[in-house]
Structures are given as C-alpha cells and as structure tokens.
Amino acid sequence: MEIMGADIVRAFALLGAGIAMGLGAIGPGIGEGFAAGKACEAIGRSPQEAGLLTRTMLVGQAVSESTGIYSLVVALLLLFVV
Amino acid sequence: MKELGRIHQLIIPFFGHNLTFNLEVIIMTWIVMSILLVFGFLAAGKKRIIPGPIQVMGELFISQLFALTEDALDKELGKKYAPLICALFMFLLLSNWIGIIPYMHEPTKDLNTPLSLGLLGFFISHYVGIKTKGFKAYIKTYFDPFFFMMPLNVIGELAKVVSISFRLFGNIMGGSIIILVVSYLVYSVLIPPFLNVFFGIFVGAIQAFVFTMLTLVYISVQVK
Numbered sequence: 001m002e003i004m005g006a007d008i009v010r011a012f013a014l015l016g017a018g019i020a021m022g023l024g025a026i027g028p029g030i031g032e033g034f035a036a037g038k039a040c041e042a043i044g045r046s047p048q049e050a051g052l053l054t055r056t057m058l059v060g061q062a063v064s065e066s067t068g069i070y071s072l073v074v075a076l077l078l079l080f081v082v
Numbered sequence: 083m084k085e086l087g088r089i090h091q092l093i094i095p096f097f098g099h100n101l102t103f104n105l106e107v108i109i110m111t112w113i114v115m116s117i118l119l120v121f122g123f124l125a126a127g128k129k130r131i132i133p134g135p136i137q138v139m140g141e142l143f144i145s146q147l148f149a150l151t152e153d154a155l156d157k158e159l160g161k162k163y164a165p166l167i168c169a170l171f172m173f174l175l176l177s178n179w180i181g182i183i184p185y186m187h188e189p190t191k192d193l194n195t196p197l198s199l200g201l202l203g204f205f206i207s208h209y210v211g212i213k214t215k216g217f218k219a220y221i222k223t224y225f226d227p228f229f230f231m232m233p234l235n236v237i238g239e240l241a242k243v244v245s246i247s248f249r250l251f252g253n254i255m256g257g258s259i260i261i262l263v264v265s266y267l268v269y270s271v272l273i274p275p276f277l278n279v280f281f282g283i284f285v286g287a288i289q290a291f292v293f294t295m296l297t298l299v300y301i302s303v304q305v306k
Binding site: 063066076 | 245248249251252253255256259288289292295
C-alpha cells in the first residue's frame with residue numbers, strides 16, 4: 001500500500017487536532033483555577049455572600065473557558081471537515 | 083459512531099441555487115417553542131391570588147430575571163428589555179436540556195441557532211445604543227481614545243458575536259460528542275447518565291445563563 005498525499009494531509013489534520021486541544025486546554029485550566037481560588041478566598045472572608053460569589057465565579061469561569069472551546073471547535077473542524 | 087457526522091438536510095433547488103434546511107434543528111426548535119408556549123399558558127393563563135404550582139414557578143423565574151435586568155440596566159430600560167432576557171434564557175435552557183431525552187437533539191448543537199441568537203443580541207444592543215445615546219454619541223464611541231482606533235473597535239464589536247455564539251455551540255456540541263464517544267466505548271453501561279447530568283443539565287444551565295448575561299452586558303455597555 002502506497003502512502004498518498006491525502007493520507008498525509010489526514011494524518012497531519014489528526015495530529016493538529018490533538019495538539020490544538022492539548023495546548024488550548026492549558027489556558028482555561030489555569031484561568032479557572034485562579035478564579036476558583038480567588039472565590040474560595042472571598043467566601044472565606046465573607047461567608048454570607050457565598051451564593052452571589054459562586055454565581056459570579058461560575059459565570060466568569062464559563063467566559064474564561066471560551067478559548068478552550070475555540071480550540072475544541074478547531075479540533076472538531078480538523079477531525080471532521082479536513 | 084456513525085451518528086457523529088450525520089446531519090438531516092432537506093435540499094430544495096430554487097432558481098439555480100440550493101436551499102438547505104436542517105430538518106432536525108427546525109423540528110427540535112419548534113418542539114422547544116411549543117413546550118415554552120404550553121408552560122406560558124399554564125403559568126399565566128389563569129392568574130389567581132393563591133397561585134398554583136406552575137404559576138409559582140413562573141413568577142419566581144420572571145422575578146429573578148427582572149431583578150437581574152434591572153441591576154444591569156436602569157429601571158426604565160430594564161422593564162422594557164427584561165421580557166427579551168427572560169425569553170432568551172428560557173429558550174436556551176430548554177434547548178440545552180432537551181438533549182438528555184433519548185432521540186432528542188439540542189437545537190443549539192447546530193451553529194445556526196447560536197449564531198442567529200448572537201446576531202439578534204448584537205443588533206438589539208446597537209439599536210438600544212443608538213436610541214438612548216443618539217446617533218452622534220453612538221458613532222463617537224468608536225473613535226474613543228484616538229481617531230485611528232476605529233478599526234480595532236469595529237473588529238471588537240464583530241468579535242463579540244463570534245465569541246458568544248461559538249462559546250454556546252462549542253460547549254453543547256463538545257458535550258454531546260463526549261457523551262456519544264464515551265457511551266460507545268463503555269457500551270452504554272453505567273457511565274452515560276452521569277455524563278448526561280453533567281454536560282446536559284449543569285453545563286447547559288450555566289451556558290444558557292452565560293449567554294443571557296453576556297447579551298445583557300452588551301446591551302448595558304451600549305447604553306452607558
């Protein structure tokens with residue numbers, strides 16, 4: 001069996017999908033960890049505001065997650081479209 | 083695993099062009115809308131002094147979202163745009179949650195639905211901005227620090243649409259793909275219900291809330 005050009009393109013698309021997802025997951029992980037840590041500190045300082053802090057933290061985390069989601073979309077495009 | 087890349091499409095030739103309809107998305111959107119309509123009639127059809135259970139639920143929902151909107155905008159504008167925020171949140175919540183029922187698919191899994199909702203929020207926010215500030219002050223915000231920052235500001239405004247719609251789409255699509263792949267790997271034993279709870283209910287609720295909050299924030303940024 002001979003390796004054609006299309007096979008190489010497919011192989012590099014799969015490789016690119018893996019790299020995109022792996023590198024793209026670093027930033028949101030760090031960011032969400034920071035947000036959760038700061039929220040924990042704030043809840044420790046004022047426990048009566050825990051509900052509001054948790055809600056704000058979740059919204060902030062979901063927003064900071066978006067770069068990871070972009071890399072997921074790019075990875076899906078590489079997997080299923082290329 | 084064949085279900086991953088499959089889209090039901092209805093293609094109609096129309097004067098040399100092809101009109102493509104994603105049938106599944108349309109049907110699911112209509113199902114979501116009809117459920118919401120039934121809920122609305124049950125909640126507000128017969129208003130009583132001593133409310134029934136569904137009316138209590140509706141009132142809780144509406145009062146919470148009205149309070150949120152009035153916090154972000156001022157009192158008058160908040161009253162005007164709270165119904166939009168309520169409708170957006172309820173539609174997105176039900177759209178994200180409907181995927182946990184077997185043989186049902188989230189309409190937000192297709193990029194068309196989040197993108198159209200994002201464009202809706204974009205146009206509404208700019209309309210509100212022009213209406214409250216006046217056209218001159220609205221244009222002036224684009225030249226804000228210096229004159230030559232204009233292209234950056236325009237691109238920033240356009241990127242909002244892309245970011246808000248791709249965030250919702252990516253979350254729901256990624257969740258459903260993870261559910262499919264893991265169910266395939268474990269032969270649908272034991273694990274998929276927990277995944278459904280996490281990706282369907284938890285992530286779906288948070289993403290619906292984030293989408294509505296961001297639309298609200300975009301409107302309030304344009305107003306101030």
